[in-house]
Amino acid sequence: MKNENEQPIGVFDSGLGGLTVVKQLQRILPNEHLVYFGDTARIPYGTKSKWLIQRFAMEDALFLLEFDIKLLVVACNTASSSALPILQNRLDIPVVGVVEPGAIAAVKETKNKKIGVIGTSATIGSGSYTQAILNRMPEAEVLGQPCPLLVPLVEEGWLDGEVTVLTLKKYLKPLMEAGVDTIILGCTHYPLLEPVIQRIVGPQVKLIDSGKETAKAVQKILKDLDLLNPKVKQSEDQYFVSDSPEAFSRIGSIFLGKQLPKVERVDFDRFLIEKSSSPLLQNLNEVVHAE
Amino acid sequence: MKNENEQPIGVFDSGLGGLTVVKQLQRILPNEHLVYFGDTARIPYGTKSKWLIQRFAMEDALFLLEFDIKLLVVACNTASSSALPILQNRLDIPVVGVVEPGAIAAVKETKNKKIGVIGTSATIGSGSYTQAILNRMPEAEVLGQPCPLLVPLVEEGWLDGEVTVLTLKKYLKPLMEAGVDTIILGCTHYPLLEPVIQRIVGPQVKLIDSGKETAKAVQKILKDLDLLNPKVKQSEDQYFVSDSPEAFSRIGSIFLGKQLPKVERVDFDRFLIEKSSSPLLQNLNEVVHAE
Numbered sequence: 368m369k370n371e372n373e374q375p376i377g378v379f380d381s382g383l384g385g386l387t388v389v390k391q392l393q394r395i396l397p398n399e400h401l402v403y404f405g406d407t408a409r410i411p412y413g414t415k416s417k418w419l420i421q422r423f424a425m426e427d428a429l430f431l432l433e434f435d436i437k438l439l440v441v442a443c444n445t446a447s448s449s450a451l452p453i454l455q456n457r458l459d460i461p462v463v464g465v466v467e468p469g470a471i472a473a474v475k476e477t478k479n480k481k482i483g484v485i486g487t488s489a490t491i492g493s494g495s496y497t498q499a500i501l502n503r504m505p506e507a508e509v510l511g512q513p514c515p516l517l518v519p520l521v522e523e524g525w526l527d528g529e530v531t532v533l534t535l536k537k538y539l540k541p542l543m544e545a546g547v548d549t550i551i552l553g554c555t556h557y558p559l560l561e562p563v564i565q566r567i568v569g570p571q572v573k574l575i576d577s578g579k580e581t582a583k584a585v586q587k588i589l590k591d592l593d594l595l596n597p598k599v600k601q602s603e604d605q606y607f608v609s610d611s612p613e614a615f616s617r618i619g620s621i622f623l624g625k626q627l628p629k630v631e632r633v634d635f636d637r638f639l640i641e642k643s644s645s646p647l648l649q650n651l652n653e654v655v656h657a658e
Numbered sequence: 659m660k661n662e663n664e665q666p667i668g669v670f671d672s673g674l675g676g677l678t679v680v681k682q683l684q685r686i687l688p689n690e691h692l693v694y695f696g697d698t699a700r701i702p703y704g705t706k707s708k709w710l711i712q713r714f715a716m717e718d719a720l721f722l723l724e725f726d727i728k729l730l731v732v733a734c735n736t737a738s739s740s741a742l743p744i745l746q747n748r749l750d751i752p753v754v755g756v757v758e759p760g761a762i763a764a765v766k767e768t769k770n771k772k773i774g775v776i777g778t779s780a781t782i783g784s785g786s787y788t789q790a791i792l793n794r795m796p797e798a799e800v801l802g803q804p805c806p807l808l809v810p811l812v813e814e815g816w817l818d819g820e821v822t823v824l825t826l827k828k829y830l831k832p833l834m835e836a837g838v839d840t841i842i843l844g845c846t847h848y849p850l851l852e853p854v855i856q857r858i859v860g861p862q863v864k865l866i867d868s869g870k871e872t873a874k875a876v877q878k879i880l881k882d883l884d885l886l887n888p889k890v891k892q893s894e895d896q897y898f899v900s901d902s903p904e905a906f907s908r909i910g911s912i913f914l915g916k917q918l919p920k921v922e923r924v925d926f927d928r929f930l931i932e933k934s935s936s937p938l939l940q941n942l943n944e945v946v947h948a949e
């Protein structure tokens with residue numbers, strides 16, 4: 368058993384997007400060892416139900432707990448929006464999501480108290496950002512805009528160009544018409560679109576990168592709990608995925624801004640069958656029938 | 659136990675797309691009872707690995723076998739491309755995919771022997787259409803074009819308009835420059851884009867709807883095996899999904915061209931844990947490590 372300070376930080380996302388959070392964590396917490404899990408077998412989460420996202424998130428957390436992590440980062444806006452309370456409730460380590468840090472930064476930044484949020488259908492549908500903002504600034508006007516095409520556009524590598532610009536203009540129009548002065552990039556894929564979004568909305572609108580704010584929040588929690596790692600990191604961070612490690616390595620380097628070390632595939636279905644009696648996975652099975 | 663002719667046909671897809679095949683089956687085989695499974699918890703398949711797609715397909719088939727089906731339709735180009743041989747090998751009922759019927763129709767249709775295929779990354783990457791065409795017309799020139807943005811565009815409901823037209827023009831350009839006279843719509847979502855694709859490529863290019871061809875193939879197999887249902891259908895077809903039945907009902911009606919009856923959610927993770935010792939699911943667990 369390692370000294371608690373030297374235990375790793377666990378980070379999960381539905382796929383690649385969380386690597387933009389890893390990039391920020393590596394930047395400001397260079398001593399910390401990270402273990403990343405990308406659930407590429409079940410990506411995307413953003414179009415799925417709250418019920419299912421909670422289950423997936425708990426399963427992802429269960430995998431990272433195998434590494435004896437000292438803190439868990441939910442580097443996925445969709446999972447943070449739908450599953451953070453249940454994770455914080457069931458796990459006995461600190462769990463940090465990306466929504467609260469992004470909301471706090473937006474509240475600090477806005478002058479006219481009109482804040483836009485862009486994200487997946489699930490993130491916007493959950494109202495999590497709106498709630499987090501209104502808790503701190505009840506008089507704020509929050510406009511959420513689901514942008515389901517942006518993740519596929521980023522993953523296709525179309526980070527600029529006519530299609531991307533037109534799609535963004537269509538999505539951003541209601542926010543600009545409402546006169547927001549701050550927009551939260553409520554999806555970990557969106558920092559890659561930041562330059563083109565900034566160009567469309569103009570320099571007077573402030574863009575909030577939730578991933579960057581989350582890294583700062585993690586730093587603060589580790590400091591407050593006296594859990595920072597004082598030792599210089601000796602080994603590479605570890606990366607695991609539930610499918611397609613080669614594609615993850617290739618596209619992941621764009622998100623991380625550098626080459627990834629070895630990415631390992633986990634047989635996640637087998638892992639879940641082995642762990643099916645874990646208390647963390649109980650009572651997540653509610654079946655709802657629709658008419 | 660029902661008379662074999664009266665047993666249902668099982669149809670699965672990663673999500674909604676297979677409903678375009680259901681629509682064609684209902685049109686030409688009105689007596690047949692259909693049981694549909696859409697694996698919406700793990701949609702999309704098109705960006706995932708061959709290994710994983712084979713596993714998902716076998717799990718989907720296992721679910722439909724619970725209904726004592728007489729024939730299985732793999733109403734998903736991605737699963738047909740990657741998993742048809744293993745399904746046909748392990749199941750003791752006829753298994754019909756969408757690739758062969760589409761390829762056969764294209765070979766019949768082409769005059770200049772230049773055939774284009776559009777589909778997901780996994781479908782095009784598998785080379786399944788190319789292989790199926792070359793088996794019948796070795797001198798054909800086949801051009802595959804992965805179009806990962808089309809499924810999200812259809813699911814966003816952007817079936818026409820500037821973004822969709824520009825995206826399609828970008829994807830179709832290499833096919834038009836190569837002078838194809840026939841294009842296979844190698845994804846069950848694409849029939850919804852047929853009018854705009856036809857407008858872009860012009861009336862001289864023949865579009866092949868794999869779903870329509872598949873329904874004809876099913877009819878022929880049932881006839882040859884003397885398995886057609888002679889009785890007029892008394893009950894509704896059944897629809898099951900692994901997530902979000904409400905969204906499936908709502909968007910599904912666009913694919914099916916009419917309202918859906920009750921759509922039921924299956925707790926698929928629990929089903930898989932119960933069935934984990936099924937012989938059909940063994941030796942699908944190969945874990946590959948990537949550098």
